[in-house]
Structures are given as structure tokens and as C-alpha cells.
Amino acid sequence: MTISSHDMRIRDEIAADAPAIGRLVTEALRQLPQATGTEAAIVERLRAEGALTLSLVAEERGEAIGYLAASAARIGNRDGWGLIGPLVVLPSRHRQGIGSALMAEALRRLRTTCRGAALVGDPGYYVRFGFRAFPGLGVAGCPPEVVLALPFDGPTPRGELIHHPAFGLHQPQ
Template identity: 55%
Template sequence: MHIRTEGPEEAAAISALTTRAFETAAQASGTEAQIIERLRAAGALTVSLVAEENGALIGHVAVSPVEIGGHHGWQGLGPISVTPERRRKGIGTALMRAALAEVRASHAPGVVLVGDPAFYGHFGFRRAPGLQLDGIPPEVLLALPFGPDLPQGALRFHPAFGLD
């Protein structure tokens, strides 16, 4: 397996992979592929990595800027996708580690996401009590600061996440 930055010709394959990966996910909105397409079209993908094996895409992770309490710099991770038949083989973990390394190297203050604390806790993510996002339970609103401070205030993801 090889992890690399997405290529310009891979948008359709990433959309198909993402749609397929989220078809059976318990927490899926059904708009994950469209979110990535809209982030790409807006030039708002800070990081977009694919996992490739034998010439086929088997995973993808997207990272985009967020606003917290009116401040910029933090990054939002997701969606992250792995093809159903390749789950539980370390692909998601490898994508997470690679994406976090790229964000850390960019000198961002940290990363936020909405997700399962049991899974994302393995990467250092924890609840951020001072963070708020309308309609999202606080127990799944997680942050990984690269410094001593947890983010405080209202979290706003890129408008691409506001699909109807």
C-alpha cells in the first residue's frame, strides 16, 4: 500500500470510493463525496491523500480549514474513507497518520473532527469542552491540539459541509 497526494485525474475515482465507503456507515449523511467535490472546487482541500494498492484506490482522507471562535488556522479532518473490503487492515490508521503529519508540518495549531472518540482517541484526539457546533453532540466533537491550548468557541466547517 502506498499513500500519496491525490492526482488531478482522480476526482471521479475518489468520489466513487467515498460513496461506496459510506453506503454502510452508521454515521453517514450520504453527502460525503459531494463535500469532497465542493471542497476541491473551492480550492479548500488543505490535504487530500489517497491510499493505493496494485493501482487501485482503496482509501482517501480530506482535510480543510475551519474557523473556531472567529479565528482561522485550525484544520478539520474528514471525510475519511476506506473501501469496505479493505477495512480493519490499517489503511484508515495509515491515512490518519499521514494526514496529521502533513497538517502538523504546516504549523497549524491543531485538528478538529466529528467522530468516534474510541477510534480517534488512538491518535490523541480528545473532547474539547469549549468547542461548540450546532446539532453535534459534544462527545463526538474532538480536537487534537499541536500545542498546549484546546480550541474555544463556535466551530465552522467550510460551507461545502452544508449540503442540503
């Protein structure tokens, strides 16, 4: 299933996309102060471990202009969460709805398989999709206001948002 708008479409990644996705992630996050420079490598590790629940490419005339990854996550002792990130759009194509289109497609798909979506990001951007902070929801070392969730059903998300080990965020248990 793909979304089309003019010449842009959103589709699943194919094997040949991997180098372009790496370049796009690096380029889009270069200016972001909180970026670590390891995001492209995280995507590669997720891919290598078969842990990319979603790997969506926004493509226009054969060029990757946006990208969204999702992977399985836990909140507290509950699994079944879809962790969104990174989400990136080519800097020259910001504010054209590409990030929103990627997010809409990701949420549409995650709704069928997950109890909710979660991410670490700027609430100024993500509230428009329904994400918000919750008391007791966090990631060690991150300000709580940037740890956001969008439950699709049931209980309030509470506890640590545990990313896939490929993110290198948590101590081994």
C-alpha cells in the first residue's frame, strides 16, 4: 500500500535504498543539535537485525526525499509499542507535508499491529499527530517532555520507553 501525492509516493524500502537512506538520515540530522551522528548507523543495525517494523521511503522521481523507521519497543513491562524514529526529510523539502505524510502512513500501519506509537522528539512538531508526554513515561538521560506516546487503546503508557538494543540507549538487562 502506498500514498501518492503529485509525484511523491510513500513506499516500503527496497534493498537498493539502503545507501540513499543512510545519506538522507545523515544530511537531515546534521543541523539538529540533539542529533548524535549515529542515527544512520542505528538504522543499519536495525535493518541488519531484521528489527525494522517499518522502513518507509518518501520518493519523488526516483529520489528518496524523506524516511521514517519504526521498531518494536516496550514501555515499562508492556511490549507491543511501535517506536518511530528516525523521521527525516531532505532539508530543501521541509514544510511541504512530507514528514506528515510519512507519519500518517506509519500510524495507519502501526494501528493494526501495535498498542500505540512512541518516540523521542520535539513536542512542538509531534503534538499535531496526537503524541504527548505522560507522567512517569521517560527514557534515562532524556528530558521527560521529549518522550512522547500515542496510545491506540487501553492503558496509559507509564515507565521507561525501552528502545531496541540497536539504539544503544539502555544497559543490558
